[in-house]
Amino acid sequence: MNLKEWIFTTDHKRVGVLYLIGSMAAFIVAGIMAMLMRVELSTLGPTITSNPSSYNVWLYAHGAVMILGFQIPALTGFFANYCIPLMIGAKDVAFPRVNALSVWLFYVGIILALLTFFIPDPPDVMWTGYPPYSTITAGNTALYSFTVLILGFASIIGGVNFLTTIAYMRAPGLTWNKLNIFVWCTLGAFVLQLIFVPVLGTAVTLISMDKYLGTTFFDPARGGDVLTYQNLFWFYSHPAVYVIFLPFFGVLFEIVATFAKNRVFNYNAVVYGGIGGIILLSGVVWVHHLYVSGMIDWIRIGQMVTTLMISVPVGLMLIGLVGTLYKGSITFETPMLYALGVLFLFLIGGLTGIPLALPSLTLHLSETYYVVGHFHYVMAVAGTFSIFAGVYYWFPKITGRMYNEFWGKLGFWVTFVGTNIVFWTMMDIGVKGMPRRYYDYSHFSQFEGAHQLMTIGAAILGVGFAIALVNWIVGAMKGAPAGDNPWQSMSLEWTTVSPPPHGNWPSPPSVSAEWTPYAYDRR
Amino acid sequence: MNRILKHWAATALIAVSNVAMAAGGDGQSSGQTPASGNIAKLQYLHKGEARIADPAPGWDYLWKEVLIDITVIGILFALMTAFFIWRYRRVPGGPQVGSAPKLSPAAAIGWAVIPAFVFLADDLFLAANGWVLWNKFRDVPADRLEIHLESGMYSWDYTYPNGVQTQNELVVPAGKAILLRMTSRDTLHSHFIPDFRVKEDSMPGRTTFLWFLPREAGKEHVVTCAEYCGVMHSYMAGRIIVKTPEEFKQWYEAGAAAAKRSS
Amino acid sequence: MSQQDAAHHHAGHAHAHWDYSIWPAIISIGVLAWSLAFCFQFVYHMPFAALITFGLGLPMILGGVAGWTNEAIGKGEGLSYGAMGWFILAEAMIFATFFVYYWYMRLSAPSWPPAGTPTLPIVYPLVMTVILVTSSFTIHMAEEEAMHRGDRGTVLKWLLLTMLLGFTFLGMSIYEWGHLIAEGFTISSNAFGTTFYSITGLHASHVIVGLAIFTAGLFPALKGTIPAGFWRPASLYWHFVDIIWFFVVSQVYFW
């Protein structure tokens, strides 16, 4: 194997694998930060550090790296890179070098994020970076700005690349209405990235300009305004949650359709109603993060209604998923197990967003562990499970080998138990008033038991993830040969050899009129 | 059925009327005088403790209502999913591929539009209820004690109308609405009183407000900071001490006298 | 070096050659160095370290872009025109953010412009506008030539004219800034200073990027390649820079 052809590769599959390695490394680092936090919180008062700053830096690194370094790159970097050209029957992406630039910038972003642990005065501004704190802290806010900017730019050029690829490089006969749902979902995610990342990039740049170059954007003493940052930040960061949500639901669709050997239920409603609806609504709901921020009151009613309305497109997508099981012929290999787990757990995450959408309920719930529980259910549980499901699902395609089914299933069940212990408890103490971002909760001593329970749950969950990670590494090295299409899927990526060669197909595929990726009954 | 319809229509109406009022500029925006609001005039001009519309119990009620709502939806979906998983699992000798029917155009549209309307109806129902309660949280009774709060790293500094100042300790009379006008001298903070189900950020350059109704004399309530404001964020806490009106009066006047003497 | 487009695709063969390119990596490392340079200079106040990291980054970024262009120009930019459209959407959002901030500050300010703002010139920005519009026209001529007849001399003539106009515009911007700063009006003066310098600066940075794209295409053009797949998106980008200037001029200077 030629090392330079790996490191400097422009091939979409290798770029994808590089994305996978980087994002998994990010996951492990951020996961270890979570474990440190959990241990710290297991007793009242100082436990493993007596310096609140250390905790704040862990929390900053945990939130920023999990979202910007793990989930978004795993979903729009790894899955998109690996699967989209294969699913649309293309040789590669439209601009392979731009793709290489994107993954390299991603690594630069990761390196900057990891520098947090090695520099003096690391950033401690939380993943939201709100001023005025971020402009007066002794911590290195510039590092935060650059991390976000560079990862954001990597994502924008990735988006340009994939939108062009999907629009112009589909195999002959592969019309828009035959695209895999995953391709549609990722397309939606990239449209959101292109529109909203620039706003975030601008916001974090302004923070550093204020702090280091003397501008007055967010300084009320000199004519600026603090709240503007929060608006700009959430104008991106709310859509960002759908940048995570859309691709991971896309992964679920592929897996559920394959293991139920069934057509996707109501494809058009999922694509145009679900994905389309989310794109349309996602830009007009950001104020639900600002319900207690002192924004003018009237702006809340419109955004409350639009926030609640997101349940319509999401509900349509969920009906599509559940409906795909209807009259299926379901088998329960590891990827399907994770996917079915998400079907239940996403309900908890999504539905607990509904009370948060009401400004009145949020007056109490905002900034408590209830919110933390909500978003861990949607991201850390539903999102991570979907990513794990996807990695298991395409594992034989990527490596040409099979992982171990027993350890796969065991890992799933351990994680399933662990996540529910941790994140359910979070919501419970949150409703009772436990505020988030607390290094020490000595004036809420009634929650000590719950925090200990969560720490135990987190350990269980860490073991579950560790099982999966080890299973992949062992499987990639010593797994039994898997064959080209172990799941008997109809989708195009399974029609080439495993692992696919450079160029993907000896001669580009074309598809027939009655073919769709899910037409199992026509086989 | 009829009653449910009526309830929905009523709540929707309230919501719509509130939009109209809000758009009409009732001056409810934070930083302006809450009392000038039309809604306040329309609904809560009563005097006396018992008749003040206290939103905190309303919060508990709405929370329960919403919780039931989402639990029912969640259980319906979960049951359906579980049933499908069990019913359509592959069994030896059974079909090897799925046989879901291809939806006719009418069925496809129906399966999109009908659920969409059902979900939307529930959304609007929740929105209306949520908005009514929100207005209660923002309508400050005219008969109230107005206290200025300056938050800073890491303390709550209260100033009473007569100049009495306290730090991290808010002494209030039972049965009277307490309005805090808040600002900050450095970073963001959020004055969170879990027992009264309210919080609101304070920040430099703007004035925000929140109000609550302490009911029981002799009780203490935790105040805690709910917006990340710096290294010692988690230590930024205080207490609300509720006294009987008589005790409060005594304390208040003694404080004023002391303030006069020391100045 | 890597040959993306050369017919190496004997796919399926286990020892087949996989494409690679070192330039994206070099540019990225340059970006990393520059990020560190900023931190050294402004966060840790270590100007020497900042200078070194900046100096390391500079050749990497310039060399990376040059190597990339050299390696790739004229080979399969067929889809760049559509891609440039998407990229411009993202760029437009950056400007939109600044303008929304500017409008918001302006409309909520008690008086505008805030105290301490000198009067801005009127004729000067108009001259700049005329120059930029002309350059949009000249690059269009270059593009047309490259697409249809492909006469290298004509393309070069229009291209050089465009670049001349672009540099003139940039020079005028710098002169204007210097003039205002000399009057004591800086980016930290007040809310208008902050928005004025950041919006015009952002626009100027796009002029620089545009000129860099032209420079990158100039050398191949001198050597004989004038791929339409390069010049069409390049010209589209320049038109975008031009259109944004209308917003800048009308909102910042004349409103």
Ligand code: HEA
């Ligand atoms: C992938 C990530 C993701 C996803 C998908 C969501 C989805 C949703 N989120 Fe969440 N959210 C986050 C990630 C995510 N969120 C994060 C990270 C934060 C905190 C950030 C921070 O402060 O650090 C947050 C915070 C957050 C807040 C702010 C809380 C606060 O700080 O005060 C709110 C408020 O409205 C909210 C609401 C919602 C809603 C309504 C949805 C909806 O999209 C959910 C829709 C889904 C369903 C409703 C379930 C399925 C649908 C049906 C079964 C149909 C029928 C249902 C009905 C009719 C109700 N979220």
Ligand code: HEA
């Ligand atoms: C995708 C996003 C994501 C994911 C996956 C997670 C995963 C986890 N998160 Fe986190 N979290 C956030 C996004 C995420 N989180 C965000 C955005 C915040 C808010 C930040 C802010 O306030 O600014 C937050 C905040 C947050 C808090 C709140 C702290 C506070 O407010 O004070 C807590 C507390 O318990 C927590 C815990 C956890 C735990 C236990 C996991 C676990 O699921 C992690 C499990 C992973 C591993 C453990 C690593 C892999 C396993 C191994 C390497 C094996 C070896 C390890 C062991 C055997 C232990 N997270």
Ligand code: CUA
């Ligand atoms: Cu004050 Cu947190």
Ligand SMILES: [Cu+2]
């Ligand atoms: Cu949101």
